[in-house]
Amino acid sequence: MSEDTGPRLLAYGDRAVLVELSDAAAAVGWVDALRAATIKGIADLVPAARTVLVVGDGTVGIGALRRCLSEIEVAPERTLFTTDDAEVVEIGVRYDGPDLDDVAELTGMTRQQVVDTHTGATWRVAFGGFAPGFAYLVGGDDRLRVPRRETARTKVPAGAVGLAGEFSGIYPRESPGGWQLIGSTDKVMWDLERDPPALLRPGGAVRFVDAGASA
Amino acid sequence: MTVPVALEVVQAGPLALVEDLGRPGQAGIGVGRSGAADRGAFALGNRLVGNRETAAAVEITLGGFEAVARGGDLWFALTGAPAPVTMGGRQGAPRTLERLRDGQSLCLGTPAYGLRSYLAVRGGLDAAAVLGSRSTDVLSGLGPAPLSVGDTIDIGTDAADFPPIDHAPAPGRGDATVVLRVVRGPRDDWVEDADALVRTSWTISDRSNRIGMRLDGGSLPPATARADQQLPSEGAYRGAVQVPPGGEPVVFLADHPVTGGYPVVAVVVDADVDVAAQARPGEEVGFRWVRP
Numbered sequence A: 001m002s003e004d005t006g007p008r009l010l011a012y013g014d015r016a017v018l019v020e021l022s023d024a025a026a027a028v029g030w031v032d033a034l035r036a037a038t039i040k041g042i043a044d045l046v047p048a049a050r051t052v053l054v055v056g057d058g059t060v061g062i063g064a065l066r067r068c069l070s071e072i073e074v075a076p077e078r079t080l081f082t083t084d085d086a087e088v089v090e091i092g093v094r095y096d097g098p099d100l101d102d103v104a105e106l107t108g109m110t111r112q113q114v115v116d117t118h119t120g121a122t123w124r125v126a127f128g129g130f131a132p133g134f135a136y137l138v139g140g141d142d143r144l145r146v147p148r149r150e151t152a153r154t155k156v157p158a159g160a161v162g163l164a165g166e167f168s169g170i171y172p173r174e175s176p177g178g179w180q181l182i183g184s185t186d187k188v189m190w191d192l193e194r195d196p197p198a199l200l201r202p203g204g205a206v207r208f209v210d211a212g213a214s215a
Numbered sequence B: 001m002t003v004p005v006a007l008e009v010v011q012a013g014p015l016a017l018v019e020d021l022g023r024p025g026q027a028g029i030g031v032g033r034s035g036a037a038d039r040g041a042f043a044l045g046n047r048l049v050g051n052r053e054t055a056a057a058v059e060i061t062l063g064g065f066e067a068v069a070r071g072g073d074l075w076f077a078l079t080g081a082p083a084p085v086t087m088g089g090r091q092g093a094p095r096t097l098e099r100l101r102d103g104q105s106l107c108l109g110t111p112a113y114g115l116r117s118y119l120a121v122r123g124g125l126d127a128a129a130v131l132g133s134r135s136t137d138v139l140s141g142l143g144p145a146p147l148s149v150g151d152t153i154d155i156g157t158d159a160a161d162f163p164p165i166d167h168a169p170a171p172g173r174g175d176a177t178v179v180l181r182v183v184r185g186p187r188d189d190w191v192e193d194a195d196a197l198v199r200t201s202w203t204i205s206d207r208s209n210r211i212g213m214r215l216d217g218g219s220l221p222p223a224t225a226r227a228d229q230q231l232p233s234e235g236a237y238r239g240a241v242q243v244p245p246g247g248e249p250v251v252f253l254a255d256h257p258v259t260g261g262y263p264v265v266a267v268v269v270d271a272d273v274d275v276a277a278q279a280r281p282g283e284e285v286g287f288r289w290v291r292p
Helices: A024-037 A062-070 A100-107 A111-120 B039-048 B270-277
Strands: A008-012 A016-020 A042-047 A051-056 A088-093 A123-129 A131-138 A153-156 A160-164 A167-170 A175-177 A180-184 A205-210 B006-011 B015-019 B057-061 B066-070 B074-080 B085-087 B098-100 B105-108 B116-121 B152-154 B178-184 B202-204 B212-216 B240-242 B250-252 B264-268 B284-289
Touching: A008 A062, A008 B178, A008 B264, A016 A062, A024 A042, A024 A051, A024 A123, A024 A131, A042 A123, A051 A062, A100 A111, A100 A180, A111 A180, A111 A205, B039 B057, B039 B074, B039 B116, B039 B270, B085 B098, B105 B116, B178 B270, B264 B270, B264 B284
Parallel strands: A088 A205, B178 B284
Antiparallel strands: A008 A016, A016 A051, A042 A051, A123 A131, A123 A205, A131 A167, A153 A175, A160 A167, A160 A180, B006 B066, B006 B152, B015 B057, B057 B116, B066 B105, B074 B098, B074 B116, B085 B105, B178 B264, B202 B212, B202 B284, B212 B250, B240 B250, B240 B264
């Protein structure tokens, strides 16, 4: 990786470093490389849309942690689609979302082509946030990039499957939301009685399956 | 089975929560760390009563807490904000191993300074754990409900040997304004003049809580050069000084959101975050740049 495309390390107090990357896919690749490097002294990782916040546990000085992070190399042959060591979760979806027609129009595809494109990719969990159990999925077909709805819905049901920008995601509980809804699933995304409670975790892989009307 | 020793809450005061070391390592699924707001005071309490560091204690905001020992005697220590304490009417000392007899009432007054006191009980509080922690996270709602009148908390078995000391000296406290050390960045270029953070004498807002300490009395306006840009959400951490578009900074405390979309212009050094957690609404606070 050449100097100018490498991640930028930004100061974040005396316990953490904010690593800035070009996009969410690059952030997923960088987190994969960091996990593989098994660096000591890390308490928490917070991946987000363009950044990864690395929080130290205080056993290693921030200067030493920063040096370790600057030496992380993302193997060039390793891409977002190198999912062999990621657990793949299959999610059955009824593609009957209220915005499916809008998405078809925005992308210039038929409804069936939207479904085929959504189910055709292996998505990766880039990061969590918004609500416990909500996972931002990346790695889909670029043709599925659609803007958020102009006005957000005040109520999106749990299990709604949506698209926004480069992301796809599933609402873990009923909440307001502005994503384009293309379908719904019965999979429970967040369950405190389950260990771990989140079905999807950063680094994990997802394949959507067209469950017709029976999911 | 013997009936466990328990603490029955008679008065909860403004806010009494069960807290421990929190839930580290789960930010990726949208769960913040939470845990005791003043980690040093919390840890000292557990040390004085000989608990393991993972034992849960009561975090009491601005005193006013009263509880009775049920089913046996118990040992406790009070750390953090030095609220006056009595046991069955007898006066106790702060940062000291004390005994509460079965049926006696432990009574906390309002601390002369500081915001949060920790009541560590030998054995720890045996509240139900969620995701590996007994901490109440007021943002996500995870963990035990705030303590209220009539609640009975069983005392656990999270104890080891008693320590060789039974009292810790009081930390020095000047009357000067609290000055928190901050490291500049990562997004100091998203406000017009980040140095205004260290030039301003801020007042702690009464809208402050465990999520964040909100500051009034000045403003950090957004950088005009970035007026048409939006920062994608990024990870946040305890001590981060986040500046919403209104310009009034928020210092994130224990229950901060996992990610945030407003620029973090500076981050309070870890040791001073405990100091921030003890600063009261209405008090003045300043900042001083340091290198990490």
